[in-house]
Amino acid sequence: MSDALVQVSDVHKVYTRGAERVDVLKGLELEVGRGEFLALMGPSGSGKTTLLNLIGGLDKPTSGRVAVAGRDLTRASPRELAHWRARHVGFVFQFYNLLPVLTAARNIELPLLLTGLSRAERQKHVAAALELVGLADRAGHYPMQLSGGQEQRVGIARAIVNDPTLLLCDEPTGDLDRQTAGEILDLIAELNRRYEKTVIMVTHDPLAAERARRVLHMDKGMLVEAQAA
């Protein structure tokens, strides 16, 4: 039995739009080891985000198997998947997806609301996450009061506040300038290196992909090339 953290076996994903059938993933096979930093590259529509959604338990494959840490996600109920995501996965989005009505601290606290932690304990975790992303002095700021890079740091803090095993990043630097993107990638790389988070990052940006230890290319729903970074 493989010791990979993520195992994707013969996964197909088909969407139907009216009478049209779209094969997004076509028998995809993938293994991601524990502590790995993997970059998924490919053109728009190649199935990168769909694959990321399947690995994060946000969606289910049409056929095939997706397992993380030995747990078969394809057999879990929506409720079980929600609980699993809360404990084991952190998501980082291209457009940050912060709730505009909440402060940075309240946004980061969201996943902790699902735990049995007391308010004081939650605040302690939030403070630690803010410290880690270098925004300890922005706790009370609303997203619209933050720069893009700061918003993404808050997004990363929200993703790691529960100390997940797996960090899934969907174009995390896609909306940032080059310098800020570099800082965000440094942060993600540090989370992988220092805190041993397994990172899977979807990106169009070759410079971003360079930070990963492994890069995979996708096209038309299949892995077409693999190379070690």
Add this chain to the structure above:
Amino acid sequence: MKYLPLLWRNLMRRKIRTTFTFLSITVAFFLFGLLMAIRTGFGVGIELAGQRRLLTVHKMSMIQPLPFRYLAQIQGTPGVRFVTHMTWFGGVYQDPKNFFANMAVDPEGILRIYPEFVVDGDDRERWVNTRTGALIGRKLAARFGWKLGDRIPIQPTFFRPKDGKPDTFEFEVVGIYRGATPDIDETQLFFHYKYLMERTGDPGTVGWYAVEVEDPARADEVAHAIDRQFANSPAETKTATEKAFMQSFANQIGDTGAILTAIAAIVFFVILLIAGNTMAQAVRERTSELGVLKTVGFTDLTVMALVLGEAVLLACSAGVVGLALVTLAVPALAKAVETFLPIFYVPGRSLALGLGLAVLLGLASGGVPAYLAQRLSIVEALRKR
């Protein structure tokens, strides 16, 4: 409680829209409180009346007098515990618009048959022993500023003195009664029947009889027995429970309870549409945020509960404010309407019903948006920005 800041911040996201919806719901519950106060005013006599007391009136019409001699015959009817008589006087104080109920009665009989009129010991004695005395309700005293010892002139509208003295009855306020419960009418004036007879001459008649039965379960039987005694006489009677009379009287101006309930239902239906629209818009606007909540681990049911909680929070907070405002306003309004509605207040059970309706309104207005939020696919939701 840990989700409260999230609910509150979401409600405050569109302050103007939330404020208008809040005010709409507040006004609806204010109106609800007013309608319940009016309904109480119309219906309280009916609810309190019960089956213990019968009223015997002239079969043709309540305004036709009955012979005084019927008193002894009714008292002798099996099943009757006590009987007394009452006569509508219809007097006014200074001006016809100063209308209030005033009746000539047997001073001891009225206190016995209506124990809900509470009269203190000294007042009771003065009332029974003062031939020209008047027993008045607490609210009536407050309305005209009357106090014990005052002499009040009452202008009759259809009784005429036989003695040629000025066309006015002067009474001395000898007692002030209060209701045993808030539902009791405290706006009436009673005076001695004997004094009325002295001034107008004794025609040997009274307005109607109030009868207390020994066993409320046999009230109908006793009523028939009373009426049978006077069948085929010049003054046939119609006897029924006080409750039946009150209901019949109320029905003459329509089924007020049904009308008021219908108005309240229409108001709530309109408010349901307004609040429902607010919640539907609120959920539609933040589809992607709901997707984010699900992504970080909120279950479908938790997301549904959050949307429902938001709707309930809005409806309940506005409902509580509306009910609080109407509770404060009604005592002031009561003074303005006491001529027509002597009993005018929002009962505690109506306030409790109002709170229940607020919760229901929240659940109903948030139901569909919450269901849609619960069904929302994460992938679809995250695509919407």
